[in-house]
Amino acid sequence: MVKHSKEISFEESFKRLDEIVSALEQGSASLEDSLHLFEEGLKLAESLKGKLKDAEHRIQELVSSADETPKLDELT
Amino acid sequence: MDPSTDTTLTVSGLTALIKETLNGAFPPLWVSGELSNVSRPNSGHLYFTLKDASAELRCAMFKGMNQFLRFNPENGMQVLLNGKLTVYEQRGTYQLIAKRMEPAGLGTLYLAFEALKKSLGEKGWFEQDLKKPIPDYPKTIGIVTSKTGASLQDMLKILARRAPQVNIIVKHSRVQGSGSAESISDGIRTLDASQLVDVIIVGRGGGSLEDLWAFNEASVATAIVECATPVISAVGHETDVTICDMVADLRAPTPSAAAELTTRPTDEIIQDIEVRCTQLTRSMEDHIRNCWQELDMAENRQSLVNPKNQLQRKLQWVDAYFHQLSQLSQTWIKLHASNLDGRMHELNALNPEGILERGYAIATKVPANSILKHPDEIKPDELFEIRLAGGRMSARKTAKKNQ
Numbered sequence: 001m002v003k004h005s006k007e008i009s010f011e012e013s014f015k016r017l018d019e020i021v022s023a024l025e026q027g028s029a030s031l032e033d034s035l036h037l038f039e040e041g042l043k044l045a046e047s048l049k050g051k052l053k054d055a056e057h058r059i060q061e062l063v064s065s066a067d068e069t070p071k072l073d074e075l076t
Numbered sequence: 077m078d079p080s081t082d083t084t085l086t087v088s089g090l091t092a093l094i095k096e097t098l099n100g101a102f103p104p105l106w107v108s109g110e111l112s113n114v115s116r117p118n119s120g121h122l123y124f125t126l127k128d129a130s131a132e133l134r135c136a137m138f139k140g141m142n143q144f145l146r147f148n149p150e151n152g153m154q155v156l157l158n159g160k161l162t163v164y165e166q167r168g169t170y171q172l173i174a175k176r177m178e179p180a181g182l183g184t185l186y187l188a189f190e191a192l193k194k195s196l197g198e199k200g201w202f203e204q205d206l207k208k209p210i211p212d213y214p215k216t217i218g219i220v221t222s223k224t225g226a227s228l229q230d231m232l233k234i235l236a237r238r239a240p241q242v243n244i245i246v247k248h249s250r251v252q253g254s255g256s257a258e259s260i261s262d263g264i265r266t267l268d269a270s271q272l273v274d275v276i277i278v279g280r281g282g283g284s285l286e287d288l289w290a291f292n293e294a295s296v297a298t299a300i301v302e303c304a305t306p307v308i309s310a311v312g313h314e315t316d317v318t319i320c321d322m323v324a325d326l327r328a329p330t331p332s333a334a335a336e337l338t339t340r341p342t343d344e345i346i347q348d349i350e351v352r353c354t355q356l357t358r359s360m361e362d363h364i365r366n367c368w369q370e371l372d373m374a375e376n377r378q379s380l381v382n383p384k385n386q387l388q389r390k391l392q393w394v395d396a397y398f399h400q401l402s403q404l405s406q407t408w409i410k411l412h413a414s415n416l417d418g419r420m421h422e423l424n425a426l427n428p429e430g431i432l433e434r435g436y437a438i439a440t441k442v443p444a445n446s447i448l449k450h451p452d453e454i455k456p457d458e459l460f461e462i463r464l465a466g467g468r469m470s471a472r473k474t475a476k477k478n479q
Contacts, residue, residue, distance in 0.1 A: 010213040021352050024359035027366075034363050035394055041356045045349045052342050055215075055241035059232060061223065062247045062270060070266050075223065075246055 010051060017044045088165070095163035098170060102161040106187060107172065108180060109133065111153045124149065126157060126172070134171040135159070141175050154180035156187065185285055189292050192319055196294075201301055207325045208306040210338065211274045213345070216243040217338055218273030218305070220263035223248040227281035227310075227331035234332055239339035245273055251280035256290035261299030268303045276303065277334045278320065279310030288312050291320035300324055310334035360398055367391055438463045442470070 008016075020041040024034060064070035085093070109126035116122050120139035125132050135157065137145075149155065159174035178186050196202065217235065221228050223246055235244060249263035250256040260278060267276050278300070280288070290296060291311045300307045300323045309324030310331040321327040328334035368391060439448040440461045454460055456475040461468055 010215065011211060014213065017349070017352055021355045021359075024356055024363070027359065027363055031363060031367055031391075031394060034360060035398065038356055038360045038398070042353065045353050045356075048349050049346055052241045052345060055243070057236060057240040058243045060243070060245050062218075062245050062267060062272070064262075064266050070270060072245065072272075 010048065013044050013048055017041055017048070020044070087168075091163060091165045091168065094170075095165065098161055098163055104158065104160045104175070106156055106158050107133065108154070108156045111149055111155055112151050114149055114151050122149065126155070134164075134169055135174055136171055137174040137177060142177075145177060147179060149177060156180055156184070182285055185289060185292075189319070192292065192294055192297070193322070196297055196319065196323065201297065202322045206301070210306050210308065210326050212340070214242060214274035214338055216245060216273045218245050218247060218267040218276040220247045220249050220260060220267060220276060220278040221280055221331070222251045225251065225281055227279065230281075230332045231277070231335040234335040235339060238336065238341045241342060242339055245270075250290075252283065252287045252290060257293035257295045260290055261293075261295045264296075264299040264303055264307065268305045273305060275306050275308060275338055277308045277310055277328075277331070277338065278324070279308075279328070279331045279334060280312070281331060282312040282316065288316055288318060291318040293319070296320050297323045308334050308338065364391070364395055364398060367394075433465050435465075439471075 020037050023029060024037055024041070027034075029037060059075045060072045061075040062070050063073050107126065109128050112125045112127055112132075114122070114124040120142075122137040122139075122142045124135050124137075126135050127133070137159075156178045157172060157174045158176040159172045161170060162173055163170050176186075200206065219228065219231060221231075228246065232244065235242060245267065247263040247267045249259040251260065264276060264278060267273055278296075280291075282288075288311055291309070297319050300309075300320065306325040308326045308328050309318070309321045310328040310333065311318045311320055312330070314329040317327075326337065328337050367387075440446060440463065441448060441454065442459050442461050448454065448460060451473075454473050456473050458473050460471055460473065462471050
């Protein structure tokens, strides 16, 4: 699986967002904690939307040759 | 009944014994030979003889089975039959009741397919609990297929339309002819080892059984089972089922379907996020409204310092902050996020509990509970109460003069 970046994956962010939604819906947190959660939720939502909009849809080809490690090229 | 005794058997009895023996001795089997005496009466059943240079075998293939034949059996054709030996009592002959018939060339492929399917099944390679989950939101999709094939273009088109945020890495491989199985398994391994992709689609467009054959090879199955990245198999059309389909983590009926299965349309995802934002805002509004209600109720409650003002200020601030947040401007959030903790801290400092936390104490009259602001407010020897962060304690003023 993917280990190329330390950034939190889309799935994980989405999961955290869902956790926050249910925590806030439960309403058991203090007002301060709720506000923190609310803010975290909004930030997550914005970053998720950002990830969807900013990506560039790269199409590449993984080319291997006998003596080298495979490298990425534009798909021709 | 034991036929070796002197007991006289009826013809039926003997035939029944023969039938029983034959059935027991021959499980369903494959047999190859040349078709002759092919006849198809009105009943729709198919009768023929299978023969080679020195022997003949009477065969029948009933209507229910022969309607699925992909070719028209003719005299002289070399075929492979799969079926069960049985005895036709009325004629006193034994015959093979065929369930499947394949032209000899293809037949060997079917045999190989069946054999591999059996051995991989025994190894547990088709087990559901071996299947890895397919990620809902892959960032990068790997595709192992021929880069000159039409199915690659179909997949790329669908992916570009549905999920322009997803990156694609293609690993070209031969998908038919000699060496194609090795090329496919090598492609899977290379993509997996690169750790660049979240999911791998392996497949090709439709073709004949021979065209799709590489996807029935053990080497491809092994590469898929050993692959750490989830694999989606997308070979041929809906009706083509390959070993590759069976070992993959998910089978897509066609390459285009695979492209759709791996991605959700971007606007659907955005909609999902918006729904969550609405839920967040609604819950937060509820919470703040509840706090205001509690504050109203607390109005008449007697307390240490008038908490209403403090709580009111705090609530007003939370309210305002919440409304600013709800404007949902990304830049605004970025600018203000770091301030939140500081502001919360200030608010806590306003709270009398917060003051106590910092080591201060509050002295109150007993039993009036009013705060002592000057030593003269109580007489020597009088009891009063001291409130610390950890709790209350009683104290008595000494006779000593005030400092």
